[in-house]
Amino acid sequence: MSLSHEDRVAITDLINRHGHLSDSGDLDGFAELFTADVAYDVTDLGGGVLSGVAAMREAALALGDRNPVAHHVTNIVLSPAADGVVHAVSKALGVRADGTVGSLTYTDTVVRGADGWRISHRIVRARKVPLRG
Numbered sequence: 001m002s003l004s005h006e007d008r009v010a011i012t013d014l015i016n017r018h019g020h021l022s023d024s025g026d027l028d029g030f031a032e033l034f035t036a037d038v039a040y041d042v043t044d045l046g047g048g049v050l051s052g053v054a055a056m057r058e059a060a061l062a063l064g065d066r067n068p069v070a071h072h073v074t075n076i077v078l079s080p081a082a083d084g085v086v087h088a089v090s091k092a093l094g095v096r097a098d099g100t101v102g103s104l105t106y107t108d109t110v111v112r113g114a115d116g117w118r119i120s121h122r123i124v125r126a127r128k129v130p131l132r133g
Contacts (some may be wrong), residue, residue, distance in 0.1 A: 001080040005047055015090055019071030027057040034119045035111065041123040065104035066082050073106070078127050086110040086117075092124075103127035 003011075014033055021029040030053045040050040042059075050056050060067060072123070075091040092104040110119040 001082060001084060002077065003078060003080050003086065007086075007112075007117070008078060011078055011086055012086065014110070014117050014119065015076055015088060015106070016073055016083070019073055019092075022060070022067070022071050023069070027060055029057055032115075035113065038119060039121045041121070042086065044123075044125045052101075069097050070095040078110075084112070085120075 017029075018033055021027070021033070034053050034056070037052055038056070040056050041048075045048060047059060047062055048098055069079040070093075070096070072093040073090050073092070077089050079087045079089075081087055083087075086109075088106070090106045090108070092106055094102045094104060096102070103126070105125045105127060107123040107125070108119045110117055111120045112118075
């Protein structure tokens with residue numbers, strides 16, 4: 001499978017929009033980015049695997065003031081797969097209210113449905129050690 005320029009832009013925008021929705025508190029907007037049954041794996045951050053957009057919303061609300069004040073995504077790399085999905089990996093920076101910054105890696109599975117591209121699976125891994133995968 002090859003990706004058109006339009007598909008690459010749409011998927012990149014999809015990944016980028018997560019931070020904007022999170023930072024503005026538009027948690028209902030997650031339905032525009034993720035499949036309804038998304039598996040959102042924040043095990044590495046102590047949160048387990050969240051199943052579905054509603055669970056993501058509830059987890060963000062439960063974190064309250066412990067949520068980052070800013071999410072930044074960069075270095076997005078898209079790899080089309082033979083099964084019609086796209087695998088994406090990107091770097092993320094989370095800025096906390098106290099000014100500290102955490103580095104993350106997002107590993108996404110992106111699928112095209114009736115409403116366009118959506119993330120069906122995301123693994124969030126904290127970057128804690130230099131020069132290691």
